[in-house]
Amino acid sequence: xxxxxxxxxxxxxxxxxxxxxxxxxxxxxxxxxxxxxxxxxxxxxxxxxxxxxxxxxxxxxxxxxxxxxxxxxxxxxxxxxxxxxxxxxxxxxxxxxxxxxxxxxxxxxxxxxxxxxxxxxxxxxxxxxxxxxxxxxxxxxxxxxxxxxxxxxxxxxxxxxxxxxxxxxxxxxxxxxxxxxxxxxxxxxxxxxxxxxxxxxxxxxxxxxxxxxxxxxxxxxxxxxxxxxxxxxxxxxxxxxxxxxxxxxxxxxxxxxxxxxxxxxxxxxxxxxxxxxxxxxxxxxxxxxxxxxxxxxxxxxxxxxxxxxxxxxxxxxxxx
Numbered sequence: 001x002x003x004x005x006x007x008x009x010x011x012x013x014x015x016x017x018x019x020x021x022x023x024x025x026x027x028x029x030x031x032x033x034x035x036x037x038x039x040x041x042x043x044x045x046x047x048x049x050x051x052x053x054x055x056x057x058x059x060x061x062x063x064x065x066x067x068x069x070x071x072x073x074x075x076x077x078x079x080x081x082x083x084x085x086x087x088x089x090x091x092x093x094x095x096x097x098x099x100x101x102x103x104x105x106x107x108x109x110x111x112x113x114x115x116x117x118x119x120x121x122x123x124x125x126x127x128x129x130x131x132x133x134x135x136x137x138x139x140x141x142x143x144x145x146x147x148x149x150x151x152x153x154x155x156x157x158x159x160x161x162x163x164x165x166x167x168x169x170x171x172x173x174x175x176x177x178x179x180x181x182x183x184x185x186x187x188x189x190x191x192x193x194x195x196x197x198x199x200x201x202x203x204x205x206x207x208x209x210x211x212x213x214x215x216x217x218x219x220x221x222x223x224x225x226x227x228x229x230x231x232x233x234x235x236x237x238x239x240x241x242x243x244x245x246x247x248x249x250x251x252x253x254x255x256x257x258x259x260x261x262x263x264x265x266x267x268x269x270x271x272x273x274x275x276x277x278x279x280x281x282x283x284x285x286x287x288x289x290x291x292x293x294x295x296x297x298x299x300x301x302x303x304x305x306x307x308x309x310x311x312x313x314x315x316x317x318x319x320x
Contacts, residue, residue, distance in 0.1 A: 012063050012064050012065045012269075013059075013063075013064040013065065013143045013144060013268065013269055013270070013271060013272075014064070014065045014067075014141065014142045014143045014144075015056075015059050015064045015065065015066045015067070015142060015143065015144050015145075015146060015268050015269070016066075016067050016068075016069060016135075016138055016139050016142040016144070016145050016146070017052050017053075017055055017056040017059070017066060017067070017068050017069065017090075017146045017147070017268075018052065018069040018070065018127070018132065018145065018146070018147045018151065018155070018156060018159050019050065019051055019052015019053065019055065019056070019068075019069075019070055019146070019147055019148045019150060019151055020050035020051050020052040020053065020070060020103055020119075020121070020124040020148065020150035020151055021048075021050040021052060021053040021068075021070050021071075021072050021078075021081045021082075021085070021095070021102065021103060021123075021124065022049050022050035022053070022081075022102070022103035022104055022105040022119060022122075022124070022150075023046065023047075023048065023049065023077040023080065023081060023102060023103070023104050023105070024045075024046070024047045024048070024049035024050075024104075024105045024107055024257070024296070024297050025044075025045075025046055025104065025105065025106050025107065026044065026045040026046070026047065026107045026108075026109060026255075026257070026295070026296065027041035027043070027044055027107070027108050027109070028041055028042050028043040028044075028045075028109050028110075028111070028255075028295070029041045029042070029108055029109070029110055029111075030042075030110065030111055031110050031111075032108060032110045032114065032115075032116055033108070041108075043295075045295060045296055047296040047297055047298055047299055048080060048081050048084035048085070048297070048298045049105055049257075049258070049296075049297035049298060050070075050081070050103060050105070050124070050150065050297075051148040051150050051173065051175060051261055052068065052070055052124075052147075052148055052150065052151070053068065053070070053081060053084075053085055053090075053298070054258050054261035054262075054265070054297050054298055054301065055146055055148070055173070055261045055264045055265040055268065056068045056085060056088075056090045056146075056265070057084070057085055057088040057090060057265065057298050057301055058258075058261055058262045058264070058265020058266060058268075058269075058287065058291075058301045059146075059265040059266070059268045059269040060088050060089040060090045060265075060269075061088055061089070061265075061301055061302065061303050061304075062265065062266050062269040062270070062287065062302075062303070062304055062307065063269050063304060064265075064268060064269035065091075066089070066090045066091065067090070067091040067093075067094060067138055067142070068085060068090050068091065068092050068094065068095050069094050069095065069127075069131075069132065069135055069138070069159075070095050070096075070124065070127060070151065071095065071096045071097075071098055071100075071123040071124060071126045071127050071131075072095060072096075072097055072098070072102045072103075072123050073097070073098060073099070073100055073101040073102035073122060073123045074097050074098065074099055075101055075102055077101070077102035077104065078097055078102040078123070081102060082095060082097075084298060088298070088301075094135050094138060096126075096131060098123050098126055100122055100123045100125075100126055101122045101123065102122050102123050103119065103120060103121050103122040103123060103124040103150075104119070104120045104122060105117055105118070105119045105120075106118045106119075106120075107257060109255050109257065109295070112253060113253030113254055113255050113256040113292055114256065115255070115256060115257055117257070119150070119176075121150065124150055124151050125151070125152060127151040127152055127155040128152070128154070128155055129154050129155050129157075129158040131155070132155045132158045132159045132162070133158060133162070136162045139159060139162045139163055139166065139168060140162065140163075140165075140166035140168065142163075142168055143168070143169075143271075144168065144169050144170075144171060144268055144271055145159060145160070145162075145163040145168055145169070145170045145171070146170075146171045146172075146173070146264065146268050147159060147160070147170070147171075147172055147173070148172075148173045148174075148175055148264075149173075149174055149175060149176055149177075149178055150175075150176065153181065153182065153184065156172075156184065157182065157183070157184050157187075160172075160184060160187035160188070161187065163187070164187050169189040169190065169271070169273075170187055170188055170189050170190075171188075171189065171190045171191075171192065171264070171267070171268060171271070172184070172185075172188045172190070172191050172192070172223075173192045173193075173260070173264045174191060174192070174193050174197050174201060175193070175194070175197055175260065176197075177193075177196050177197040177199075177200035177201070178200065179200050179201065179203060181201070185201075185218070185221040185222040185223060186221065186222035187222065188222055188223045189223065189224050189225070190223065190224065190225050190226075190227065190267075190271070190277070191218065191223040191225070191226045191227070192226075192227045192229065192263070192264055192267065193215075193226070193227075193228055193229070194228070194229045194230070194231075194260060195211060195228065195229075195230060198211060198214060198215060198218075198228055199214075201218060202214045202215075202217065202218065211228045211230065211236055212228070212236050212238055212243035213243075215228050215236065215238040215243075216238050216243065218238075219238065219239070219240070224239060224240075224274060225237065225238065225239035225274060225277055226238045226239075227246075227267070227281055227284075229260060229263055229288070230248075231248075231256075231259075232248055232250065233248060234246050234247050234248035234285060235248075235263075235281060235284075235285055237277060237278055237281050239274065239277070244278060246278070246281045246282055246285050247282065247285060248285060248289070249285060249286050249289035249310050249311075249313060250289075251289045251290075251292055251293050252293070253292040253293070254292065254293055254294055254295055255292065255294065255295040255296065255300060256291075256292050257296070257297050257300070258291045258296070258297040258298070258300050258301060259288040259289075259291045259292050260288065261291075261297070261301070262284075262287045262288045262290065262291035262300070262301050262302065263284040263285065263287060263288035264284070265287070265301070266280075266283055266284040266286075266287035266288070266307065267280050267281060267283075267284040270283050270284070282311070283307065283311060286307050286310040286311040287301075287302055287307045287310075289310055290302035290306050290307055290310050
């Protein structure tokens, strides 16, 4: 729930994040290349990333008690990925280290913040149903399970089944986009997608302004609620009460790489069930905006004071 002056906060959310850990190799350019073109870059950055690790770090920085499940290699990238997450307050004791190389993401970012990304999964592809089952105790003791789609679907489905059996809500960020999720959606409590991912899941093009109507149809496949992130247009919250708009927080974007992960991590850190979801989504929108103002993935993820300042622009100034 969004912190309110004078209100005592509940204990921190206990969040388990099942997902990827990648080393991000980032080049900044004036414009993104087209197919077959080489463009010269100005700056190069190496930073810890991966959707799973980013979301775990984002949630931890915003007050959640976070444990990470996944795999890294026995290489320098793996060591640095674990160290970065650990320094942010994420419990990485259950992350397995393998002889397979750690995952790597190649990211090209243009000066207005847009990007293109290619990922070599590496050790992230070695997460298995058996390895997840070995951590069933951790999932069952949590307040929320979070997953994305950069690790094998079979392992995610196993984790979702464990969560369902223990009565633990499951937040799925269906990214990268894929159409065939099998029966996974039937186990999802809260689905988070952007416009592209929504269209892929729905199997139809989604014109501007129709995202809410299309997302509403996904409720029949299992989720109790769907959040559609729309970049500068804010986001939509869709549940049994209808479609509600969540405001955006205009900023001068430097790098949008981790904006979605900041949103999901913030949502996870402040999730208290369906009754507080709109407030949590507003908080997440502010966190996503903050993450656009700095380069890199994990280096851009904000702390609570920064998010509170961004949120105050909406509460006090009425910006949207």
